[in-house]
Amino acid sequence: xxxxxxxxxxxxxxxxxxxxxxDVQELATGDGDERVxxxxxxxxxRDPAARRLIEAALSGSVQSSSSARQVFVVxxxxxxxxxxxxxxxxxxxxxxxxxxxxxxxxxxxxxxAVFALASDDREERAAAIAAVEKxxxxxxxxxxxxxxxxxxxxxxxxxxxxxxxAAALASDDRAQRLAAIGRLADSRSPSTRLLLLPFVERNAxxxxxxxxxxxxxxxxxxxxxxxxxxxxxxxxxxxxxxVSLGSVLLLAALGLxxxxxxxxxxxxxxxxxxxxxxYATWIVQDAFRAHLPGAVxxxxxxxxxxxxxxxxxxxxxxxxxxxxxxxxxxxxxxxATFGVSLLLIQLVRTLFGAQNVEVANPSxxxxxxxxxxNLTLPWNRLYIILFSxxxxxxxxxxLNLTRLGLFVRAVTQNRAMASCVGVKTRRVDTMAFGLxxxxxxxxxxxxxxxxxxxxxxxxxxxxxxxxxxxxGGVGQLxxxxxxxxxxxxxxxxxxxxxxxxxxKIAVLVMIVLFIQRRPQGLFALKGRSAEA
Amino acid sequence: MNAxxxxxxxxxRRVAPPPTALFSRTGWAIVAAxxxxxxxxxxxxxxxxxxxxxxxxxxYGLTLAGKIMCYALAAVALDLVWGYCGVLxxxxxxxxxxxxxxxxxxxxxxxxxxxVYQSDLPxxxxxxxxxxxxxxxxxxxxFLWALAMIVLVPGTVAFLFGWFAFRSRVKGxxxxxxxxxxxxAAMLLFFRNDTGxxxxxxxxxxxxxxxxxxxxxxxxxxxxxxxxxxxxxxVVACRAVVRSKLGRxxxxxxxxxxxxxxxxxxxxxYKLFVWTFSAVLxxxxxxxxxxxxGIINPSEMAPANSIEMVIWVAIGGRGTLVxxxxxxxxxxxxxxxxxxxxPEFWLxxxxxxxxxxxxxxxxxxxxxxxxxxx
Numbered sequence: 044x045x046x047x048x049x050x051x052x053x054x055x056x057x058x059x060x061x062x063x064x065x066d067v068q069e070l071a072t073g074d075g076d077e078r079v080x081x082x083x084x085x086x087x088x089r090d091p092a093a094r095r096l097i098e099a100a101l102s103g104s105v106q107s108s109s110s111a112r113q114v115f116v117v118x119x120x121x122x123x124x125x126x127x128x129x130x131x132x133x134x135x136x137x138x139x140x141x142x143x144x145x146x147x148x149x150x151x152x153x154x155x156a157v158f159a160l161a162s163d164d165r166e167e168r169a170a171a172i173a174a175v176e177k178x179x180x181x182x183x184x185x186x187x188x189x190x191x192x193x194x195x196x197x198x199x200x201x202x203x204x205x206x207x208x209a210a211a212l213a214s215d216d217r218a219q220r221l222a223a224i225g226r227l228a229d230s231r232s233p234s235t236r237l238l239l240l241p242f243v244e245r246n247a248x249x250x251x252x253x254x255x256x257x258x259x260x261x262x263x264x265x266x267x268x269x270x271x272x273x274x275x276x277x278x279x280x281x282x283x284x285x286v287s288l289g290s291v292l293l294l295a296a297l298g299l300x301x302x303x304x305x306x307x308x309x310x311x312x313x314x315x316x317x318x319x320x321x322y323a324t325w326i327v328q329d330a331f332r333a334h335l336p337g338a339v340x341x342x343x344x345x346x347x348x349x350x351x352x353x354x355x356x357x358x359x360x361x362x363x364x365x366x367x368x369x370x371x372x373x374x375x376x377x378x379a380t381f382g383v384s385l386l387l388i389q390l391v392r393t394l395f396g397a398q399n400v401e402v403a404n405p406s407x408x409x410x411x412x413x414x415x416x417n418l419t420l421p422w423n424r425l426y427i428i429l430f431s432x433x434x435x436x437x438x439x440x441x442l443n444l445t446r447l448g449l450f451v452r453a454v455t456q457n458r459a460m461a462s463c464v465g466v467k468t469r470r471v472d473t474m475a476f477g478l479x480x481x482x483x484x485x486x487x488x489x490x491x492x493x494x495x496x497x498x499x500x501x502x503x504x505x506x507x508x509x510x511x512x513x514x515g516g517v518g519q520l521x522x523x524x525x526x527x528x529x530x531x532x533x534x535x536x537x538x539x540x541x542x543x544x545x546x547k548i549a550v551l552v553m554i555v556l557f558i559q560r561r562p563q564g565l566f567a568l569k570g571r572s573a574e575a
Numbered sequence: 576m577n578a579x580x581x582x583x584x585x586x587x588r589r590v591a592p593p594p595t596a597l598f599s600r601t602g603w604a605i606v607a608a609x610x611x612x613x614x615x616x617x618x619x620x621x622x623x624x625x626x627x628x629x630x631x632x633x634x635y636g637l638t639l640a641g642k643i644m645c646y647a648l649a650a651v652a653l654d655l656v657w658g659y660c661g662v663l664x665x666x667x668x669x670x671x672x673x674x675x676x677x678x679x680x681x682x683x684x685x686x687x688x689x690x691v692y693q694s695d696l697p698x699x700x701x702x703x704x705x706x707x708x709x710x711x712x713x714x715x716x717x718f719l720w721a722l723a724m725i726v727l728v729p730g731t732v733a734f735l736f737g738w739f740a741f742r743s744r745v746k747g748x749x750x751x752x753x754x755x756x757x758x759x760a761a762m763l764l765f766f767r768n769d770t771g772x773x774x775x776x777x778x779x780x781x782x783x784x785x786x787x788x789x790x791x792x793x794x795x796x797x798x799x800x801x802x803x804x805x806x807x808x809x810v811v812a813c814r815a816v817v818r819s820k821l822g823r824x825x826x827x828x829x830x831x832x833x834x835x836x837x838x839x840x841x842x843x844x845y846k847l848f849v850w851t852f853s854a855v856l857x858x859x860x861x862x863x864x865x866x867x868x869g870i871i872n873p874s875e876m877a878p879a880n881s882i883e884m885v886i887w888v889a890i891g892g893r894g895t896l897v898x899x900x901x902x903x904x905x906x907x908x909x910x911x912x913x914x915x916x917x918p919e920f921w922l923x924x925x926x927x928x929x930x931x932x933x934x935x936x937x938x939x940x941x942x943x944x945x946x947x948x949x
Contacts, residue, residue, distance in 0.1 A: 365930055374663045377751060378882070378886065378929050378932075379929055382926040382933075385923075392922075506759050510756060544763050545767075558749065
């Protein structure tokens, strides 16, 4: 540290300029502009006494007397002279509080932040830079240069450099302004664009506010660069929210891809299996809160298997009692399972009430990564994308690597032949339906982390997830993945210019038209039968 | 596959009888009796018989019965496409609602300056700060125009959708899901205020129809009689369609579309005609429904409503035309009773009904009678 201090002292010989009495007086009694100017020159002294005075002004403990032309800092009833620091025995009778209005408060806070830029603590400096970023032009560029020179952290240095450039925009020196505009083209702060706008705007009479054409052109280029970057990050944001929506849809559609795609069973109660998974998550969460408060953050570890098991068990029951009797009659299956979905919705309403229940994210899933000022990736969405990727991998592995998967594929392709070679088709049906339902339960568990959990949860997803399956091609796992993600991304891209509702309608119409062109979906199974 | 099994079981029943009269003598007698009750007895019971008499019909009972007859007409329309053409539509609620909206627009204009804002524009437009009627509201103050729209709008939507869907041979479950998506999309569209149909409040607070006050008992009786006539007309018309040569082809398409094609028929016009005809009937049902119930809003287009229509047909017995009338009456009668007596059990009952009918009563109530008779 001594080396740094020495460097600073060498670079800035006036580092320890004393507090001037006239500045102090002007802070107390001057008009608006004079006060702001006084704060700036107080800050420029980098004197700890000036810092104490600014802090005192912010906390409302500065008083001034016009008769004695003196300013006091009053702490715990003891007054000291603000300029000299000498104790004062008694305050004059006409001593008044210094009134800090909003403008002055902002300037004072920025000035205080400038002092904090010299702190040894990185966090404190980061907070100070954030404060200065809000109003860079009220800070002396020389102070920022000094701070920049001693800033050891590269990331903070880069931010400070931008603040310095923003401050230099107000400089009197044309070369400085031009350089500052050039630098600001790289700025990530959302306020930069506002700072640059005056350079390219016209006055009411049509003349440019900035008469210098070169400056204008530079500002135009910088604004263009900022807009480009903003567009890129908005694009990235749309892709991300599209993938995120798609992954939620994927979890809902994956179970359908098994029961509808592979087995030809229309399960209108599929959405309610999602709901069951979400409610299972909620029950596990509440059980953890009641009995294991220390481990609440890890309730998902128990909730995921619970959601899978409860939905799978329910699926097996539905298959055994209803669907079993309706194989080969898809339209009847559709009606019966719609009845099942009504029963389940009403059952949940009766048991848990019609209100939504509250499922909280574990602490490690809240917050997010900030990539740019207008692009934050929330952790819960990132985890769900990861989770759905894992579930897809798991389902793929079960269908392609296990004996059960082999049987399911065999029964799908040719039920009679599979039965002839000894596959217990009825048992395979039950298992596959249980698997599809269990995956729906997992989807419900994931949904509970990003949306409301209520009896109607499944209803919102049933049309969309059918669309994803139909779009991808019935019976195709890869098709479902592409279909879901595609649906998610397309609707998020349409949303900004058409609104959410019209985007949804447009997507539905597009799917209807698409199915006209390719009734088999994106990924068609090749077959020889006349009737699919 | 089922068709073959059925053929083996009862070969004589599947062979089509030679085209004869639309109904048997008994059939015509039943139709005549129903019309007599509808056009003579009910008006007398509602208007002449004093309210204290056990034979009197209250305004509530009249509206309920009228509403159920509208549902019955929609069910008959649905039976025509599902029972005879094998096209399970999960979107007939859309056509019902479109007919209802066409009538609703006329009724909104009939309110005139008696709305809350005393403007010539319907209240919701004043609320949205619209200055003039949008183009698609032009002409809506004329009753004849409304009648034309009731037929044309559901008919055109159905024709376009059917043309696209049937031309690329989308069928079975696919078609069902797409029709569901269609009505869902339309519901979202109508929920928007900017669409110009009153947003989620829809149309309500009607005052007059053709200058007569909508709430008066005489108007209600007339609407009831009109609904009854429309229902009877719908059943007879559908019967005429299915007994015609065209109807035979349609039934053949239901049983084995590929074979019909290999015989040299193009299924498209047949399916398209039946589909559009059914949609128009459904629209008429919706148009009669709105003045009696006094409200139309986008929730009529909710997918669940359309599926509920299917259960009316299923419980009555599909492919019978008369069964769905009974089905609509049974389900909606039960609904009125349950939602008043045990509101929380209605969904349990409806859900169980769906499961039980498909599992144990595949031919519906009509099937019970047929078995006993056979």
